[in-house]
Amino acid sequence: MVRKGWNLGSLVCRVGSPGFYLKMLAQESIVSSPGKVILHGEHAVVHGKVALAVGLNLRTFLRIRCSKHGKVLLNLPNLGTCLNWEVATLQTLKTAFPADSDGPKSPSPEQIAALKVFVGIASESADTENLAVLAFLYLYLSIGAKYRALPSLEIIVWSELPTGAGLGSSAAYNVSMAAALLMAHGAVGFPAQEEAESARWTAEELNLINTWAFQGEKIIHGNPSGVDNAVGTWGGALRYHAGKITSLERVPKLRILLTNTKVPRSTKLLVAGVKDKVLKFPNILNPVLSSIDAISQECERVLKEVNQNPSADCYTVLEELFDINQHHLNVLGVGHPSLDRLCQVTASHGLHSKLTGAGGGGCGITLLRPDVDPAVVEAAKQQLKACGYECWETHIGAPGISLHVFSALREEVQKVFQTFEKAEL
Ligand SMILES: Nc1ncnc2c1ncn2[C@@H]1O[C@H](COP(=O)(O)OP(=O)(O)O)[C@@H](O)[C@H]1O
Ligand SMILES: C[C@@](O)(CCOP(=O)(O)O)CC(=O)O
């Protein structure tokens, strides 16, 4: 049964035998997906090594409305972009996106080229903001080809996450988009529960959402490992290894100081740079990747120990692993003077940090022991802020993709959607 408070976008109730659907299109749906923090394994995970990643309590919210005006509206306030297309014009891309009953497929170079021409992006453009529009069109047209319909929709995406800072904003964007589009087609259900303020999908549906989101990540990252969209879908704390996702059980409530150096960078270019380096110096860099793999595994072991038998020694090991991995990431060429400064500042207060995500700027994480003196954390924060950085404390493990009741959203999020209520078509 669906509670009165739910705003329904595409309500699909499975009734009786499989395949029998009662489909009701009503007003709107709001979904959200978390950002992520990679504790260890960034970049190495692209090369088949283990990564440990956790959901972050900063989220991307997406509102989808099915409409009747025959247009598709995409409003991306974080980028200052608002676009709309006639569905009839989007139909002209059908040659690149023919009806196809198979599951999600990797974007082909021809499809990407067709989308770039359609949007008017120079083929060599490195502007990552445009990639959000390409990823949307790719998902809209591919999911449309699979379910044989191009619906008229209004979509707004707004995020609490800084974009391009290593916290997985691209994955939160792609996961929310995949979930919303699949819901609009009735390919995943509308999991509203009576009396609940938010709801989640079944494991099978989450798999489908994750697989489509991964295709969107391919547009934005070039060659993603899949770890970010896995966290955006499942949330919590995950071990990710060559596509295999395992939930980390009973992870301790680690306290982390997140610092954004605000130095912009592109995940796509950084990932490509590491690949080039590994190809150029395989005997030198493969051992580094293997060492990062060993760090992730050791971290996983110590996290279990912290949970069962917490000791000061465990935290010392976790700190040492941060230090070693930060050096490795510098060797891979994804460091940045802003990140060196972050590590130096925190070290001067006895704290240990590493970059998180693709590096090259963006964010770093600093481990906070449970018994850390609050005055020490405050002093470190002040000094980081004096460098022009932004920092905030967080703890790890946020829920994955969720469906929300509008009235239960934080006031700030409600206001964002209300501001864009009457977006111009
Ligand atoms: N809220 C958002 N609205 C629109 N596009 C977004 C949003 N969040 C992320 N993106 C897309 O993801 C890109 C950033 O992805 P990426 O370089 O992988 O960094 P990260 O995932 O670490 O934030 C942006 O340039 C944009 O294309
Ligand atoms: C560098 C990498 O390991 C993580 C990138 O994360 P982000 O986009 O910087 O948040 C790439 C990947 O896993 O696809």
Ligand SMILES: [Mg+2]
């Ligand atoms: Mg990303």
